[in-house]
Amino acid sequence: MVKNLKGRYRSNTLFVKKQDEDEFPIQDYNGLHFLDLTLASPQTQPNFVSYSGTDGSQQRGPILFGARTATANFFLETDDEVSFTAKAHDIWQKFYSRTLMRLRQSISPGICVYTVAKGFDFTHLSYFDKSFSIQFDMPSGYRYSVLRSTDFPLDVKDNNQDGIDIGMNLPMEELKYTHSNGEFKIFNPSDFDIQPYEQHHDLNIIFKGTGSPTLENNDTGDIFSYNKTLISSDSLVLNGVHPMLNGNPCEIDTNHGDIQLVRKSWNHFSLTGFSGTVTFDFPFLYL
Structure with a gap:
């Protein structure tokens, strides 16, 4: 069942779900502030074929869509180097997994992506403040509905109304x-x-x-x-x-x-x- 997000989060919130674990919201968590999540455009994979004696090329077969990426940006507050080390470890535990990880954000709760986090570095803005961006691979290249077809018809008394989004x-x-x-x-x-x-x-x-x-x-x-x-x-x-x-x-x-x-x-x-x-x-x- 999808948690009801509308009206609960005044700021855009990132929701992280690992396989067989509960979904975890990140907005203001232990000094970690989520800023935004952006997706790269779809990546087309044409199959052009050229023939001797003819102009240009022709597309053979359907145009495919390749993998793409998503990028999440964060701001991190720390107290000192000991605090930073502990929080860095906590962040790594949240975003790295041996299985695909589901991401969605509260401004568009009905759509999610399945991802793998890539390596990243922290940028030191000051002694206490850091920023970082995590780029995620999206192997399928698709965005997915959070709900499956078998969740329909929807019951207005349930919390799965958040599975409906503009553009679906x-x-x-x-x-x-x-x-x-x-x-x-x-x-x-x-x-x-x-x-x-x-x-x-x-x-x-x-x-x-x-x-x-x-x-x-x-x-x-x-x-x-x-x-x-x-x-x-x-x-x-x-x-x-x-x-x-x-x-x-x-x-x-x-x-x-x-x-x-x-x-x-x-x-x-x-x-x-x-x-x-x-x-x-x-x-x-x-x-």
Whole structure:
């Protein structure tokens, strides 16, 4: 569950979350003051091909997006060198980890980035005051929604209203990501098509019920089908491009298909041969 940030922080606050740890706010912490977090622009990776006897070059295949960086700026107050040494160690513990670390800030609480902190040095402004900037690698190059699709529809009584931000491409219509058999639609507010095969995007499609489900995205023509019969105690999950039955690989019993979701659009689906529910679980992706 996302903590409610709106109205609680008068100054922009950085929120740091390591894997399997609680999120930690940094604004005025033990003499450490967060100033701002800035992101580098998206990094395109074209694939230009030149042909002898022709002008210019041509793009081959889709233009990809590479890794980029984010930079957080801080001001640090200390009492003396002993205090500085202790606080430096505390800062290192906060920002270095063996796993990707999630960052977001209170001015845009619904969007986060997953990062790795790079090395940095302190600048001595005076005997007591220091400043420093930490540059973070963003390996995926994406910004992510803090909420996943399965957090919708939102309950106004819960604290996850902070998961909604300006610029997330969300429609006014209520969003649902669990449906029954028949015809239904799924909205992908991402800036990108969700492509589990081409881009290894995070998408779990979870079937719970009975029968032999066939799921088709009528807008893309993608089809996934399970050829055997599910019973009520089964859980079939299409994890990206890897179908799993009760936690075990079952690709041999499928059509080897995968499902994509078109960006900023309603995707219209049909689910046949099955009685139960299907759930689409994925984060939203942004430039």
